[in-house]
Amino acid sequence: MSATQTQSKGTGNAALPPLTNGPHRKRLGLVALVATFGGLLFGYDTGVINGALRPMTADLALTPLTEGIVTSSLLFGAAAGAVGGGRLSDGWGRRKTIILLAVLFFVGTLACVSAPSFEVMVIGRVILGLAVGGASTVVPVFLAELAPYEIRGSLAGRNELMIVIGQLAAFVVNAIIGNVWGEVGGVWRIMLAVAALPAIALFLGMLRMPESPRWLISKGRNPEALAVLKTIRSDERAEAEMADVKHLADEERASKATSWGALKDKWILRIILVGIGLGVAQQLTGINSIMYYGQSVLVEAGFDSNAALIANIAPGVIAVVGGVIALTLMQRVNRRTTLLLGFTLTTVCHFLIGIASIVLPVGNAARPFVILFLVVAFVGSMQTFLNIAVWVMLSEIFPLHVRGFAIGLSVFCLWIANALLGLFFPTLVAGMGITGTFFLFGVVGILALVFIYTQVPETRGRTLEALEEDVTTGAIYLVHKN
Template sequence: MPQTSTKPVKKKNIDFVVAIATLGALAFGFDTGVISGALPFMELPFSEGGLSLDATQVGVVTSSLVLGAAFGGLLSGRMSDSVGRKKTLLLIAALFTIGALGTSFAPNVAIMVTFRVVLGLAVGGASAIVPVFIGELAPTDRRGTLVARNELLIVTGQLLAYTTNAIIATYFPDDHHTWRYMLLLCTIPAVGLFIGSFFLTESPRWLIDQNREGEAKTVLWQLRSTENDAEIEAELQGIKDHSEKMRQATSGSFSDYMRVPWVRKIALIGIALAFLSQMTGVNSVMYYAPSILIDTGLGTNAAIIATIGNGVVSVLAVAIGSLVLLPKMKRRRMLLTGQIGVTISLFLMGASFTFLPESTTRSYLVLVFMMSFLFFMQCFVAVIFWLMLAEIFPLRVRGKVMGMAVFANWFANFLVALVFPPLQEALHGKTFFIFAFINFLTIFFYWKFIPETKGKSLEELEEHFQKTLA
């Protein structure tokens, strides 16, 4: 029987620990948002400092990060189950830094794509690990709002990327290194995460699963505001009892565990949720917003500056969703509300693009409906999507299945990023009708299969799914 540890000398503020962890989300957001402003300059000829990208190469450069992210999510999920959440985040921070430096100094398309894949491994890893890590650290009554900070920092990173893109494009419009300056700034949150990772704790639930009870008790004592040993012991015992119960349910191997009907069902529901959240087409807007607006007739600099509005809307929407709505509304209701709003906004974007003549009015109508789309996506769908993925998977397979879900998420993202430029070139605004149809069908999937998770501990959710999905 492992011995429990004595009280550590110093407590840690859980908000501080979460702030460090979400630097991974900030880097994720910055790296995915910065490309939208860099692309118009990367499309310029070599003689003007660009990489002479055509429409296909734009899709390849953009989607290479996303493809790397798909595998980054898969690999980091397995790694985090093996060596822990903290060490995995440290490696992710190193990959963020290497990838950002490599892309900013890339001399040609091949090198750019290579380092975009490296950056993608980090982005996918962060998207898989950060919400799970926060969910496992958080007390039940604060889990929703703490995990939602992950999405808030993602969109904050994107807003910072849009803003710095606009500043650089305004002050260095004819500099041959304009896009390189944009990409170089991605190193800042990466270095911050790397340094901050040394101050993180490990997940107490992962420690329990590794039979490291003393360390788990230390972490719980550090992160909980209570000084009452009985409360800490009660939480520790609850995690231990549940871990042992789940350990005895199967032989313990991942493949055997996945043969259990309720585990397989909840895993498939989560993977589908992850895939469909990207089929909203959100990253066609996040990656290509300036290009879309340029296609409506807006000038390059005006389009890049207008994209800041998308970032502002996203940050405000996530803040409203996570701080105001999430504590009051059920998860399912928020998800369905957002999905309906997303579908309507996509249809209106397509209609404005397709049926109005090229004009400033059309450009700004498309921008308005783009912002409406982002509001419903970020306020409702994105907040709930990451939170539910952090909640629904069983502890024994949480890292691996989260990795599978993130792989599905980023693979869908890859498909959108790769095909959107040629589709937009061929169909223009009609592309958004395709997304609207896909999202109309998604509403019915969410209605039928997505469970409610509000108000239950992670252990209570596992037991609930074991009873209802068997």
């Protein structure tokens, strides 16, 4: 039985009127574009450290330990921001929370750009981390709750595409500024300052965007929810969706606990553990170690510093290309199939990078180019088959009454894994070399494949309400291998 064949068992996606074209589709696209500036900032602020760290180290007299602290402080802040952002968005609203995050992005950028010392830099990075973590939680939920189920994968996945576009923008800006003005004092401050522009755009844009209709319904604000739905759906479709969501929300208000109390339900606990597992497995591929320390890895492979800064653009480009392909896959290929293929490819790439670093010793002319090719293949596999699929699944697998809390908890664990890798990756490479580090990632990839195959359910082709009904009864696990 396929996921799409089980739709009638949920709240009835089959009864919904079909999607139609018109001004409401353009409005939905505009809302998604503005919201994903949060993803763009997420990508830029996490990627810019890749090229800014070396000149920053000289100016602020950083040691290897304080380099790791500067890099990982944003990530630990993001862990707190993920939980806080999720909880805040459940109570305060998705839209207002994203507006607050835009302010935090701007304030954090100013603090980092003007930082006179290591301590102030860490404070600025933590503020940015709160914003990044909040955006990683709230923006995917906002998009998933706005999207029709037929295009939810591609719409919610746009946020991850914007993240990798932001990272590519950071790599390009770093390469241009680093090679043109590399001798200018404080050049890293210019690299960091660019992030202020999309922060302003996100703030001004979200002031004109609507609230999530599903959140409004969960708060009993039904007339407002219907008004919002009618701006992004045909009238007939809006009223049909309204009836589905309202019915489920009414049942939840009468019988469901929220936040930590919901963990007493074994099915809610299980799906949250699945979400945590997905987030942690994604990070333990080591993808963000490449995004944060890509220049250092390429220097270790044999490039000089300036060449590594330019070569580092290649993984950024392939990440964007992979993200575009992934949006198409979200509508055509089951989520589980995508995840299994992605972890298989990334694990193979890990072992090949480790083998290449043994077969081609330091000093071999081919070594840097072979390792660069394999790193690009790894990033391409990750972005095409894993990153967008994981974020889309996190945005859609949780029931409405715990959605912000559950994704916040899952993304908190994701960011803690990310932060620990960011903190200890330089030590791993120094102690184990490229060989040992990537072999370790490969072993973790095998474990992730076992977890995906045995625990992760299928979600493609279902409304959020149909998924919720099967999650809360455990029925979703009966067909999880389709």
